[in-house]
Amino acid sequence: MSSETIIALHDVDVFQQDQLILTHVNLDVKVGEFVYLIGKVGSGKSSLIKVLNAELDLFSGTAEVAGFDLRKLKRSEIPFLRRKMGVVFQDFRLLTDRNVQENLEFVLKATGWKIEKAIKNRIHEVMERVGMKSKLKSMPHELSGGEQQRVVIARAILNDPELILADEPTGNLDPETSDELMGILKEINSQGKTILMATHDYHVLNRYPARTLVCAEQKVSDSAEAEQEVDFSELLDEQTN
Numbered sequence: 068m069s070s071e072t073i074i075a076l077h078d079v080d081v082f083q084q085d086q087l088i089l090t091h092v093n094l095d096v097k098v099g100e101f102v103y104l105i106g107k108v109g110s111g112k113s114s115l116i117k118v119l120n121a122e123l124d125l126f127s128g129t130a131e132v133a134g135f136d137l138r139k140l141k142r143s144e145i146p147f148l149r150r151k152m153g154v155v156f157q158d159f160r161l162l163t164d165r166n167v168q169e170n171l172e173f174v175l176k177a178t179g180w181k182i183e184k185a186i187k188n189r190i191h192e193v194m195e196r197v198g199m200k201s202k203l204k205s206m207p208h209e210l211s212g213g214e215q216q217r218v219v220i221a222r223a224i225l226n227d228p229e230l231i232l233a234d235e236p237t238g239n240l241d242p243e244t245s246d247e248l249m250g251i252l253k254e255i256n257s258q259g260k261t262i263l264m265a266t267h268d269y270h271v272l273n274r275y276p277a278r279t280l281v282c283a284e285q286k287v288s289d290s291a292e293a294e295q296e297v298d299f300s301e302l303l304d305e306q307t308n
């Protein structure tokens with residue numbers, strides 16, 4: 068893997084339990100790229116993201132992510148890999164029993180931060196970046212979907228990761244709120260961070276075009292290199308979305 072490459076998969080098979088989901092996956096993503104991952108429901112987008120963050124084990128091929136060899140990764144090393152990446156999910160996954168500040172503190176403390184002042188400063192910085200500084204004391208249920216997703220992005224960038232994996236981050240949001248979210252993700256990308264984003268959202272893909280990978284028939288292909296033009300309307304939600 069060259070120093071410019073942050074994701075390098077070669078001949079990787081992806082399984083969910085005994086079921087083969089994707090086969091012979093070859094994929095290189097360079098540092099600083101913004102890449103979409105599209106495909107029909109159940110085509111394996113989330114499974115691929117789970118391979119990249121070591122939620123799913125790898126049994127074949129070679130895979131390097133942020134400098135880690137996934138085939139050789141020991142359980143005890145997974146937290147070090149995860150510190151190099153931030154993950155954003157469609158369903159937010161905030162801890163519902165504590166406020167925003169406590170959610171972010173929880174992550175920092177779990178990843179080795181000890182000095183209270185430094186923790187407080189970092190939380191203020193990331194909340195400022197996502198335009199949510201005034202909501203530190205709010206409980207997750209007191210926030211709109213778009214606001215919760217901003218907090219999730221703040222959480223994802225706490226440890227200044229090189230790579231953001233976003234699994235349908237705008238899936239539950241209206242177009243205007245999706246635009247705000249995309250603005251934040253694009254800004255993070257413009258600062259050199261790599262973003263891989265699974266999406267069904269036609270509006271987003273149309274408005275913010277970028278390199279697009281397609282999951283179909285157990286394969287992952289780059290739409291720019293496809294032999295036949297990819298019919299995006301088949302793979303994405305309605306244009307009115």
Ligand SMILES: Nc1ncnc2c1ncn2[C@@H]1O[C@H](COP(=O)(O)OP(=O)(O)OP(=O)(O)O)[C@@H](O)[C@H]1O
Nearest residue numbers: 083084086088106107108109110111112113114115
């Ligand atoms: N935990 C699991 N155990 C067993 N099979 C699973 C599991 N999670 C997903 N699968 C199966 O793996 C296949 C791919 O699912 P995956 O979630 O990766 O697709 P996806 O492209 O992300 O779909 P969606 O657009 O609905 O999120 C599906 O057939 C699904 O049923």
